[in-house]
Amino acid sequence: MAEFSKKMIRQSHHPESSRRITGEITISAAKYSKIQKEIKNIASLEKKIVSCLGEEITEILEVIIGGAMALEASDIHIEPLEEKARIRSRIDGILQDILFIEKKIYETLLSRIKLLSGIKFNISDRPQDGRFSIIVEAKDKKDEEAIEIRSSTLPAEHGEAIVLRILNPKNLIDMESLGLRQDLFEIFKRQIQKPNGMIIVTGPTGSGKTTTLYSFLKKLQKPEIKIITIEDPIEYHLEGVSQTQVAPEKGYDFASGLKSIMRQDPDVVLVGEIRDLETANIALQAALTGHLVFTTLHTNDAAGTIVRIQALGEKPANIAPAVSLTVAQRLVRKICEKCTKLEKPSDEDLKKMKKELNSLKIRFPKITPATKIPKAVGCKECNSTGYRGRMGIFEALLIDDEMEKFILTSPSIAAFREKAVKKGMITMKQDGLIKVLGGVTTIEEVNRVAGE
Numbered sequence: 001m002a003e004f005s006k007k008m009i010r011q012s013h014h015p016e017s018s019r020r021i022t023g024e025i026t027i028s029a030a031k032y033s034k035i036q037k038e039i040k041n042i043a044s045l046e047k048k049i050v051s052c053l054g055e056e057i058t059e060i061l062e063v064i065i066g067g068a069m070a071l072e073a074s075d076i077h078i079e080p081l082e083e084k085a086r087i088r089s090r091i092d093g094i095l096q097d098i099l100f101i102e103k104k105i106y107e108t109l110l111s112r113i114k115l116l117s118g119i120k121f122n123i124s125d126r127p128q129d130g131r132f133s134i135i136v137e138a139k140d141k142k143d144e145e146a147i148e149i150r151s152s153t154l155p156a157e158h159g160e161a162i163v164l165r166i167l168n169p170k171n172l173i174d175m176e177s178l179g180l181r182q183d184l185f186e187i188f189k190r191q192i193q194k195p196n197g198m199i200i201v202t203g204p205t206g207s208g209k210t211t212t213l214y215s216f217l218k219k220l221q222k223p224e225i226k227i228i229t230i231e232d233p234i235e236y237h238l239e240g241v242s243q244t245q246v247a248p249e250k251g252y253d254f255a256s257g258l259k260s261i262m263r264q265d266p267d268v269v270l271v272g273e274i275r276d277l278e279t280a281n282i283a284l285q286a287a288l289t290g291h292l293v294f295t296t297l298h299t300n301d302a303a304g305t306i307v308r309i310q311a312l313g314e315k316p317a318n319i320a321p322a323v324s325l326t327v328a329q330r331l332v333r334k335i336c337e338k339c340t341k342l343e344k345p346s347d348e349d350l351k352k353m354k355k356e357l358n359s360l361k362i363r364f365p366k367i368t369p370a371t372k373i374p375k376a377v378g379c380k381e382c383n384s385t386g387y388r389g390r391m392g393i394f395e396a397l398l399i400d401d402e403m404e405k406f407i408l409t410s411p412s413i414a415a416f417r418e419k420a421v422k423k424g425m426i427t428m429k430q431d432g433l434i435k436v437l438g439g440v441t442t443i444e445e446v447n448r449v450a451g452e
Helices: 029-038 042-051 057-070 103-117 182-192 209-220 254-262 277-288 306-312 316-322 348-358 400-405 415-424 428-437 442-450
Strands: 003-009 020-027 073-080 083-091 094-102 126-136 145-156 160-169 197-202 229-233 241-247 268-271 292-297 323-337 339-343 371-374 389-397
Touching: 003 094, 020 029, 020 057, 020 094, 029 042, 029 057, 029 442, 042 057, 042 083, 042 094, 057 073, 057 103, 057 126, 057 160, 073 103, 083 103, 094 103, 103 126, 103 145, 103 160, 182 197, 182 209, 182 389, 197 277, 197 306, 209 229, 209 268, 209 292, 209 323, 229 254, 254 268, 254 277, 268 277, 277 292, 277 316, 277 323, 292 306, 306 316, 306 323, 306 415, 316 323, 316 400, 323 428, 323 442, 348 428, 371 428, 389 428, 389 442, 400 415, 428 442
Parallel strands: 020 126, 197 292, 197 323, 229 241, 229 268, 268 292
Antiparallel strands: 003 020, 073 083, 073 160, 083 094, 126 145, 145 160, 323 389, 339 371
16 A cells, blocks of 8 residues: 655745645555556556455555556546546546546545645635645655646535646657657757747647747756746756746736846746736847747737737837747647558548648658558557547747738738748648658548647
8 A cells, every 4th residue: 555645845935936735645666567567548447446446545546646647648537426426537638538436435535635735625615726746666766756746626516526637757858759840840949049039839728838848948958058937837847947936826926926037147938828918028028138038828829929919018019029939839649550540531631631731842741642641440559549649730930030020010810820821831730731641640630639
């Protein structure tokens, strides 16, 4: 049985850290390895959870979380219904049912998760957020893995819905593993080597923005460069990087934190998200005064980024010389290598692909009468979905002298996008179709994520 310990983690809302009570579940390396070997798909996870329902609640929670990690799930959802509770996991961006459990077990799970997360037991009528850690032991202490779990409870009709977000450090990848086309990889590499400017990555929640920005930081990491981040919350920990977490209740938000950071003489700054005019203004000024700034923004595409900053109230004259690159991204599921098959595309799909790709001037697999593309089938390895793992599809808009002058005219999103495409920007949809021709994903998946 796992050892459970609840301890105080000293934290403050100073720019270098943040303070709250959290708990830990410690799992031995042998036990974790056994869970990983036993659980290969949803059916085996369901079987494993059912087999331990008579055990103590810590054991059940270990299996639920350990099994989700084995399946590379990003989230676990525990949802109370009238008589039972449903457990689901988000795997490759898609929620999948695991099993139903008795209400009594759900209530005990809720109590244990609240205890671990340092959130209040006696509050059930409003949302609460917390966190705890899974520590996977190793013979050598330095080889121990620490996986952080972000917990959220929300009042629902039949109890409190629970979502556990798994932040596994293994998800931190290098730029080389992002799934970038070679031409795009070279653009990113050149831009992050610049001494100043702003790079903005956009997309909805869960589209991989943080992973992309952290891959930039990993590429730049070296002793002679000072990197500081301000995030909400800190999702992953990078050695050698000063990371700070906002605490609005203490008056420490993105704007005030960024002001403090600029007094720390950084070379590179990561701002978790631009949400307001003050933060936008400080970040743009930092980019104009010799700092390299990475940040995110919630817009639908790369072209909408500049217009969105203007909508916050920023002047085009400040935006144009500061922003050097805007990137939009989504995540598509990769085809399962165990069960995929290649088929000739339908006449309609072939026509659409040709229309989308024939004007491109970059190198990619050309469409011929013999062209075959992947088709999702489904097997035990991929939980009968036909997909396993995810990768990014991207569009990137370089702000050169011509685009800088264009920004000063305050163009609409449509005009901006048209100008970007004329200058050679490859859209997310086009990037996805290139990956289809490369045998990595399917046309159905690209249409699902990027639209028909």
